[in-house]
Amino acid sequence: MPLPQNFKAMVVAETADKKFIRDVKQVSLSDLPAGELLIEVKYSSLNYKDALSATGNKGVTRKYPHIPGIDAAGVIASSSTSHFATGEQVIVTGYDLGMNTSGGFGRYISIPAGWAVKLPQGLTLRESMAYGTAGFTAALCVTRLAAYGLTKEQGEVLVTGATGGVGSIAVGLLAKLGFNVVAATGKTAEKNFLAALGAKEVISREEANDTSGRPLQKGRWAGVVDTVGGNILATAIKSTNYGGLVAACGNAMSADLAISVYPFILRGVSLLGVDSVEIPMSTRLRVWQKLAGEWKLDLSGDLVSECSLEGLSPKIDQILKGGIRGRIVVDLSQ
Ligand SMILES: NC(=O)c1ccc[n+]([C@@H]2O[C@H](COP(=O)([O-])OP(=O)(O)OC[C@H]3O[C@@H](n4cnc5c(N)ncnc54)[C@H](OP(=O)(O)O)[C@@H]3O)[C@@H](O)[C@H]2O)c1
Numbered sequence: 335m336p337l338p339q340n341f342k343a344m345v346v347a348e349t350a351d352k353k354f355i356r357d358v359k360q361v362s363l364s365d366l367p368a369g370e371l372l373i374e375v376k377y378s379s380l381n382y383k384d385a386l387s388a389t390g391n392k393g394v395t396r397k398y399p400h401i402p403g404i405d406a407a408g409v410i411a412s413s414s415t416s417h418f419a420t421g422e423q424v425i426v427t428g429y430d431l432g433m434n435t436s437g438g439f440g441r442y443i444s445i446p447a448g449w450a451v452k453l454p455q456g457l458t459l460r461e462s463m464a465y466g467t468a469g470f471t472a473a474l475c476v477t478r479l480a481a482y483g484l485t486k487e488q489g490e491v492l493v494t495g496a497t498g499g500v501g502s503i504a505v506g507l508l509a510k511l512g513f514n515v516v517a518a519t520g521k522t523a524e525k526n527f528l529a530a531l532g533a534k535e536v537i538s539r540e541e542a543n544d545t546s547g548r549p550l551q552k553g554r555w556a557g558v559v560d561t562v563g564g565n566i567l568a569t570a571i572k573s574t575n576y577g578g579l580v581a582a583c584g585n586a587m588s589a590d591l592a593i594s595v596y597p598f599i600l601r602g603v604s605l606l607g608v609d610s611v612e613i614p615m616s617t618r619l620r621v622w623q624k625l626a627g628e629w630k631l632d633l634s635g636d637l638v639s640e641c642s643l644e645g646l647s648p649k650i651d652q653i654l655k656g657g658i659r660g661r662i663v664v665d666l667s668q
Pocket of ligand 1: 380381382383467468471494495496497498499500501518519520521539561562566582583584585586587588608609610611653654655656657658659660
């Protein structure tokens, strides 16, 4: 099929008085950067970082106008490398996509071939975006905890920000692997949602947020997946058992971490950093294979909802307020 001259995208622009406005409109294909792969995007997804990019966070996106969308799944429309053929289905997450490179909130993206992952067998394009960066990051956290020796026999595993994108997939994956998962959430009305994902217990955000100032709490967790940072991460570290493991991947609460060294030097707790953006391709492929195979979650229920490009704007405001439950797939296929 011949390529169109224009395509539909959500464009974020900066006004003269430094406000950021977003609009769904036609964009010229020639505005995309040069790249080895031109991909017709069928699905994207909404992540916290997209909302930062869509509202002018210069730590994420320096230059506007810009098309956000750190995730994209679609079909190769043209390729200048022998490694990918026209018509192949691919997933793109991380690297510079949607940050300072036009992202998945547009019908086409143009990228270096090194950013693309061939859609693994066992996943549809839509399912890959039901995971998206959030699900991929949750899987990286679980992979890292397991690589450092966490087993289900060791005890309870805490997931913070549990109803969010990373949190909900982390709860689901850990439960599927047989871990005893405790979910910490600000949305205690979502207990049933978390229980259906496999959480054995749900605790409130307040309970996960110790303000006593004590350097150590009674040990409870064998492992932690933290998606929020700040004092909730500090509390989780202080409440981790001897030799326990804490995977930190997010900062929805705060990027600060005020803590003493006592959990590390008296309990041998390890803090493991998780980054999904620059993670090497070998790990990327291995983790996507797991998500498509033995770790595959039921992505058909409440965990995933869907919206069109036109319906995305209010969801962006909602995710910034911590108000989203689960994952949102953006359907660009129509
Ligand atoms: N390291 C990486 O490569 C990587 C990759 C993806 C995401 N991230 C980061 O991970 C975090 C989660 O991303 P996401 O896409 O899952 O976002 P999300 O869907 O908005 O989930 C974040 C969740 O955190 C909780 N939360 C929000 N504001 C909070 C606050 N002020 N205090 C305490 N908890 C709060 C809420 O869950 P409850 O209501 O259930 O508490 C919210 O649903 C973000 O910081 C994101 O930047 C990092």
